[in-house]
Amino acid sequence: MTLSTIPSRLPPEASRTGISSGLRGMASESPVSLILWLALALGAAWILPGLVSWALLDATWVAEDRSGCDPSGACWAFIVNRLPQFGFGFFPPQERWRAAVALAWPVVALAIALGPAFRGRSGLVAGALAAYPVGATLVLWGEPLGLPGVGTAQWGGMTMTVYVGTVAFVLAFPVGLVLALGRRSSLPALRVLSTVFIEVWRGLPLIAVLFISVVMVPFLLPPGTELPRLALALVGITLYTSSYLAEVFRGGLQSLGKGQAEAAAALGFTYWTAQGYILIPQAIRAVIPGILNTVVALFKDTTYVLVVGLFDFLNIVNAAVADPHWLGLANEGYIFVGIVYWSFCFLLSRVSARIEWDMARGAAREART
Amino acid sequence: MADVVSNVTDSGMPSQRPSGTRHPPRRQWPWAALAQQAAAIALVAVAITYLGANITRNLAANGMTGGFGFLWQEAGFAMSFSLIDMSESSTYGRVFLAGVLNTLFIAGLSLVTATILGLIVGFARVSAARPLSLAATVYVEALRNVPMLLILIFVQTVVLRSLPVVREAISIGDAVYVSNRGVYFPWPEAGQDLRLAFGAASAGCLCLAAAWVLRPRTPVLKRRDLAGVFAGMLLGVILLGAAVAQVDWQRPDFQGFDFRGGAKMMPEFAALLLALTLYNAAFIAEIVRAGLQSVDRGQIEAARALGLRDGFIQRRIVLPQALRLMVPPLTNQYVHLIKASSLATVVGFPDLVAVFLGTSLNQTGRAIEIVMMTAAVYLTLCLWLGALSAAWNARVSLKGR
Numbered sequence: 001m002t003l004s005t006i007p008s009r010l011p012p013e014a015s016r017t018g019i020s021s022g023l024r025g026m027a028s029e030s031p032v033s034l035i036l037w038l039a040l041a042l043g044a045a046w047i048l049p050g051l052v053s054w055a056l057l058d059a060t061w062v063a064e065d066r067s068g069c070d071p072s073g074a075c076w077a078f079i080v081n082r083l084p085q086f087g088f089g090f091f092p093p094q095e096r097w098r099a100a101v102a103l104a105w106p107v108v109a110l111a112i113a114l115g116p117a118f119r120g121r122s123g124l125v126a127g128a129l130a131a132y133p134v135g136a137t138l139v140l141w142g143e144p145l146g147l148p149g150v151g152t153a154q155w156g157g158m159t160m161t162v163y164v165g166t167v168a169f170v171l172a173f174p175v176g177l178v179l180a181l182g183r184r185s186s187l188p189a190l191r192v193l194s195t196v197f198i199e200v201w202r203g204l205p206l207i208a209v210l211f212i213s214v215v216m217v218p219f220l221l222p223p224g225t226e227l228p229r230l231a232l233a234l235v236g237i238t239l240y241t242s243s244y245l246a247e248v249f250r251g252g253l254q255s256l257g258k259g260q261a262e263a264a265a266a267l268g269f270t271y272w273t274a275q276g277y278i279l280i281p282q283a284i285r286a287v288i289p290g291i292l293n294t295v296v297a298l299f300k301d302t303t304y305v306l307v308v309g310l311f312d313f314l315n316i317v318n319a320a321v322a323d324p325h326w327l328g329l330a331n332e333g334y335i336f337v338g339i340v341y342w343s344f345c346f347l348l349s350r351v352s353a354r355i356e357w358d359m360a361r362g363a364a365r366e367a368r369t
Numbered sequence: 370m371a372d373v374v375s376n377v378t379d380s381g382m383p384s385q386r387p388s389g390t391r392h393p394p395r396r397q398w399p400w401a402a403l404a405q406q407a408a409a410i411a412l413v414a415v416a417i418t419y420l421g422a423n424i425t426r427n428l429a430a431n432g433m434t435g436g437f438g439f440l441w442q443e444a445g446f447a448m449s450f451s452l453i454d455m456s457e458s459s460t461y462g463r464v465f466l467a468g469v470l471n472t473l474f475i476a477g478l479s480l481v482t483a484t485i486l487g488l489i490v491g492f493a494r495v496s497a498a499r500p501l502s503l504a505a506t507v508y509v510e511a512l513r514n515v516p517m518l519l520i521l522i523f524v525q526t527v528v529l530r531s532l533p534v535v536r537e538a539i540s541i542g543d544a545v546y547v548s549n550r551g552v553y554f555p556w557p558e559a560g561q562d563l564r565l566a567f568g569a570a571s572a573g574c575l576c577l578a579a580a581w582v583l584r585p586r587t588p589v590l591k592r593r594d595l596a597g598v599f600a601g602m603l604l605g606v607i608l609l610g611a612a613v614a615q616v617d618w619q620r621p622d623f624q625g626f627d628f629r630g631g632a633k634m635m636p637e638f639a640a641l642l643l644a645l646t647l648y649n650a651a652f653i654a655e656i657v658r659a660g661l662q663s664v665d666r667g668q669i670e671a672a673r674a675l676g677l678r679d680g681f682i683q684r685r686i687v688l689p690q691a692l693r694l695m696v697p698p699l700t701n702q703y704v705h706l707i708k709a710s711s712l713a714t715v716v717g718f719p720d721l722v723a724v725f726l727g728t729s730l731n732q733t734g735r736a737i738e739i740v741m742m743t744a745a746v747y748l749t750l751c752l753w754l755g756a757l758s759a760a761w762n763a764r765v766s767l768k769g770r
Contacts, residue, residue, distance in 0.1 A: 036500035189406035193413060203751040204744055205708035207715075211726050212744075215736050219427045220420045300516040307714055314519055321526075330530075334523045338515050345514035 065325040078326045079336050086316055086336075089156020095148060099159040102136040106166040114351055133167045152228040156311035158340075164230075164302045164312065168237040169295060175238070176245030181275065183246065184253055194246070201243035206304045209236040214308045233308050241298055248290040252283030289359075292352035296345045313337065424737065431734075439733045440465070446728060448719045450635055461729050468721035469746055475638065475720060476710040476750075479645035480703060486646055487653025494658045505654065512651035517709055521644035525716050528643075529636050535627055546621055546628060552639060553621035556632035566615040573608030576601050637718040641710070649706045656698045660691035693765050700758035704751050721746060 058073025061080060069075035079086070088099035109128040112121060140163070143149035155163065182194030201209070213236030214229060221227070256279060264274035284291070306315035314337055320326065321333045428435065440462035448455050451467040452474060459467075493505035512520065530549055533539060538548035546553040557563065580601030585594035621631035664687050672682040713720035714727060721743060730739045 030498070033498040033500060036498055040500045040504060187402055187406045187409075190409050193409060199752070200744065200748065203704075203708075203748040205711035205722065205747060207711040208722050208726055208743060208747065211722065211730075212740050215730060216740060219424045219736060221427075222423055223426050223430050296514075303516040303518040304712075306518070314516065314522070318522065330526045334519065334527060338519055338523070341516055341519065342511070342514045346510065349514065 066327060066329070074332050075326075075329050076332060078320075078329045078332055082320050082326075085157060085320065086313065087158045089159055089311060089316060090154040091150060091156075091159070092148075092154070095142070095150055098139050098142060098147065098150070099155075099157075102140050103159045103162050105132060105136060106162055129166070129170050133170050136163055136167070152230040155230065157316045158313045160230075160305075160311060160316075161299070161302050161313040164234065164237065164305060164310075165295075165299050167234055168241050168302075169298060171234075171238045172242035172245050175242035177249055177280065179242060179246035180249035180253060183250055198243040198246050201239050202247070204240075206237070206240055206301050207307050209240050210304060210308050212236065213239075229308055230310060233305050233310060237298075237302070237305075241294070244294050244297070245291070248287050248294055249283060251290060252285075252287035253279060255286050256282055286359075289352040289356040292348055292355070296348050296352075299344060299348075300341065313340070433734050435735070435737065437738055439735050439738070442733075444729065444732070446732075448724060449717075450638065450719055461733065464729055465721075465725050465742065468719065468724045471713075471719055471724075472707075472710060472721040472746070475641055475645070475713065475718065476707045479642050479649070479710065480706055482642065482646040483649035483653060483706060486650035488657055490650055490654035491657025491661070494654060495661050509651045509654050512648055513655070517644060517648045518712060518715065520648050521640060521712055521716060524644045524647075525636070525640040529640055536623070538623075538628075544620055546623075549636065550627070551636050552634040553628045553631050554634070555618040555620045556630075558617045558619045561617050563616065566612045569608050569612035569615060573605045573612060576605030576608060580605065635718070637713070637716045640716050641713055641718050644712075645706060645709060649702060649709075652702050652705075653699065656695050656702060657691075659698075660695035661687060663694045664690045689765075693762075696758055696761055696765070700754055703754055707750055707754075708747065 053073070055074050058070055060069040060073060060075050060077050063069050063075065063077035063081075066075065066078075069077055084093070084096065087103065088096045091099045106129065109125050109132075112128075113125045138145055140155060140159075141149060141152075179194045179198055182190045183198060185191050185194070204212075210233055214232045217227070217232045217235055218225075260278055260282065261274060264278045269278065302312055303314040305312050306318070311319065317333045317337050321330045441460050443458050444461045444464045445457055446464075447457050448464070448467055448471075450471065452470045453463070453467055455463065455467050490505045490508055493501045494509065496502050496505075532547060532549040535548045535550050538546040538553070540546055544555050580598045583601065584598050619630040621628040621633075623629075668686055668690065669682055672686050677686075711720060711722040714723040717723070725739060726743045730736060733739070
């Protein structure tokens, strides 16, 4: 995999072939490379021991407040104490199971989607996700179900992040599909409308979109209608995401050969039946990596809701860091947030890369036969 | 609109096909296409009318008026940073202008730094020296998978606050001081004649440019070809040095509670610049790597077999082919970067979104006008970038395949 910067005075083959690891591999490298290895090792030796003793050896895991922590190590007790809040926001303790349901729902759906295949799996996952916006809202809000009502001001933490991300994704999916079809339509009016819509939402920064939706949407509703800030922010994020998804879907539709549409027309399919049974399913399958990448970007972008005063996972840690009982623990707080976001995004981007690789290999095999 | 052509045959709408016997006969009513479009436009028109009516009613209910007259009103707030003269008596129009300039400034600056860092990391990733590629991989994977906002907040609260207080600022050569209140650096003293220094600097730049233009382009390097280049570079550097020496620099000097003299880079600006650079460089590095790896290895081997020197192969054979693949995603990344510069709002740097969409909107309540103006700025920027990239793409794309 390492083409490139021309390994200068090396014999052409000796340098890279054998991953006959360890010293033999190193011995065959150039002196410059050895010096770099040494520099890297020195850097690691300089940083790692301090980091390990701070993060693990001297760290305090259980404490009542800041004073109970060993000042020479990390104070993970802060995270441990606040974990329920980071996870479920300001949900009343006896109602936290509802937040947990809303949190686990998409995670389980994703796990099923990525796990071993079984009959009817895609239907199950799609159904679970499609039911999420209404289902999770009902579970969290609770009043229509006869549970004690919990207002959106009390939602927060990881639950908020997952709720915002999943609802925006699920609602944006059909909108994006329609926009993609519109942009590829042969009818100029539809094409222009969809193109303008997509380009406008894609051209605006998400922060501006959030400001705009929080300020403008109340003006667009009939006078007297009041919506919680969360709903207003969701409108903005959904439209923003739908225009990105539209471009992903358009890529998928474009990747199908003309033959598919022509064969469908020859068999007497109408526009919508051809799209629904033949073109869209293939297009979506072709762009699963792109969809996953959009999900990763969306998950990272949900942090922007802090500008409109919502307490998502990052913002709730932000607020906790300012707590007088646990002052001066910004390092621990942000490192924890970083690890959580990193693990999720890294996992998903690996999955996406893996699918892409499998597809490329499948295409290559097909081309050979 | 390259896709228009393929649309006609792809979308399965028989009514729009070019007539010809090869195609299936028209089964739809000939006016169907027109009717569908009319229906779509009518639907959008109805929606816009309904929403517009709501806006008018809401504005009336809140006793608000519309129009762009507010742009000539006094804004009454000062900006902590601006490239043009601003005071509390400046108008909203001037606030808008200052906001646009600040956005362009931070976005333009971080675009350059992120590209440079991204190129370095990207070349390191494909380097044959494994320690380099390992370090670059760790960098890219660590930064790509966390939200940029987290990096920004981390840089602001942890990195910048861990810097010493002003009194104990880190001194670099007694000229540049780094503290948690910002970076202080020398600046030309006001009111001096800068024409000579300016002339010397221009001549220096000219020499460097000439050296670059006249650099040896022979595939096989000869030592004597380099002499002219070195002479040009040397002259340029001397002239630039003379220009710097000519100016009376005002050094920051610690007096009382703060530094006096010189210029200061706000910590908010530094945090934003650092975060934008670090985060976007990770993505640019990936784009660079993908581009470089897309070049067929045979190209390099063939060039080496011809006896071409390494630098020449990289520049004239690998890079041009890699660029063809790199430019479209790079443009996307630049658009992302420009949009992400609006995170300035979070750290308190007065960019367009912060001062105009934020403060000015709060004060005047002219939501629609302000939203439209802000949107227009970002859309113009993105469309320009897109157009530039498309023009470049058309120039470098493979012809006749």
